[in-house]
Amino acid sequence: MSTNVETVSVKEYFRSIWQGVSSTAKGMWITFRYVWGNKPVTIEYPEVREVLPERARMRLFNDVDNCISCNMCAITCPVDCIYISSEKRAADQEVPKTDDGTPMRQVLTQYTIDTALCCYCGLCTTVCPTECLTHSNDYEFAQYTLGDMKYDYLSDDVRAWKQRIVGKEPVYRR
């Protein structure tokens, strides 16, 4: 503390200066050794892209062809960022089936996720019975306005992601 004035002898004064210099030199030697033999830990981002782990929770993607409009994701979501609505299929229509054989009794009329509100907790993907809602590995989706962060998963351009995301090839490679 500044108010405690400690009295030191001349010997101690010079010893503490010597200790300061020698211990700092020891530390600087540790830092100096980083010149050789250390692999760089950073990556040059736009040119080199990191391969994310398989479970990485990035942008949500809903494969609407497999969605049975069960509302589970919207109920579970803690921030209520999933807007889903559906209507009953007409009685004379044939009921299509998802990839795993679940009948789609409802017709999905709206499936929108406000990505700006989403907290990426992953709760919606765990309750999805047909596993159509997944976290993709996309992490570059900055937009100029908040409205652009709302994705309508029934629109054609968002549906086209399916080829990229659900396909076998990983999205980003190093």
Next chain:
Amino acid sequence: MQTWENSGEKFNPTQTAETEKLKSELLTLNMGPQHPATHGVLRVEIKTDSEVVAHAIPHIGYLHRCMEKHSENLDYRGIIPFVDRMDYLAAMNQEHTYVMAVESMLGTEVPRRAEYIRVLILELQRIASHLMAFGTYALDLGAFSPFLYAFDEREKILRLFEELSGARLLYNYIWIGGVWNDITSAQLYRVKEFCDHFEEELKKYDTLVSQNKIFRERTRHVGIMDEQMCYAYGATGPVLRGAGVKWDLRKVAPYSLYGELDFDVPVGDGDRDAMIGDCYSRYIVRMKEMTESVKIIRQILDGIESGPVIGKVPKVIKLPKGEVYMRTECPRGELGIHLVSDGGKTPYRLKVKSPCFTHTSMLPEIAPGQLIADFVASIGSIDIVLGEVDR
């Protein structure tokens, strides 16, 4: 006119003829909320006389997100992402406390393997959190390279967490009844390699920072929080242990697997010319705790069993009527969660006792008489996260 003479009883610098000449009006200075040395959005209103702090009043609330009230409208699983966001540097420990509170009311049995994974993750998180504290503390005092070395190691832990849970900081990994994903043997092997490597790194940090004379002179005899003061304010964690009190909930009231594990509780003993309860003891307690965490991780790696990672939990969680107070040892101190249920799908009340809030309230006590640079060292040494202070 307010001068330092009538400003407070505590402020009493050495009275000499020179200081008598220099006495002047107090200058009010706002440190923060965007000050890099306040570790987040803490604003400290300082009244200074030249370079000496006469008063320091912390103003909090810049990161208040109404989390406690908001939880009353969420189901029990949906609260976990919000609990994560309290202490974003040690989210696993926060999750674990909340999940244990729910489990104790629900009466869920957690599988053995899940408990092992939990303790492994908690200790890794403790290392990651202390590395952050170590790095930023050195940065506060003017050393830049320890920060980079600490982040290099922390990144390895975060990478493992990302592979396990999918997120780097806000995990939602510890679930009610167990954990989300199983850990593979390849990942366990990587943890073992990390432990071997990290012990070498700790020796390096010791030479680089802990033994450095300049660092020691900056931190010793600064910001003394002694035993009586810690009891008076209710301080916990490294602040209390830095004052020489051997109190660790993992030892005193063992939860999870901690009762079966062998580890020590490091306390500040005033070696290397330090005083018990000063900034250096708090710092050295954290460094020693990392060694103990490595020791625990090694025991977990030896003893981990196979089996399921999540127990039987009802699809819709409804807690019986009642209340529970659960507390665990988080990297920053004791986190307490008071959960009151009225028998519905959502909690009736969720109250969080935050260690950082307690430690922030100790700042006005230690500030008077310090230099501003020493005050920065004091803030850094109590290692607060404002997300937990404000919630």
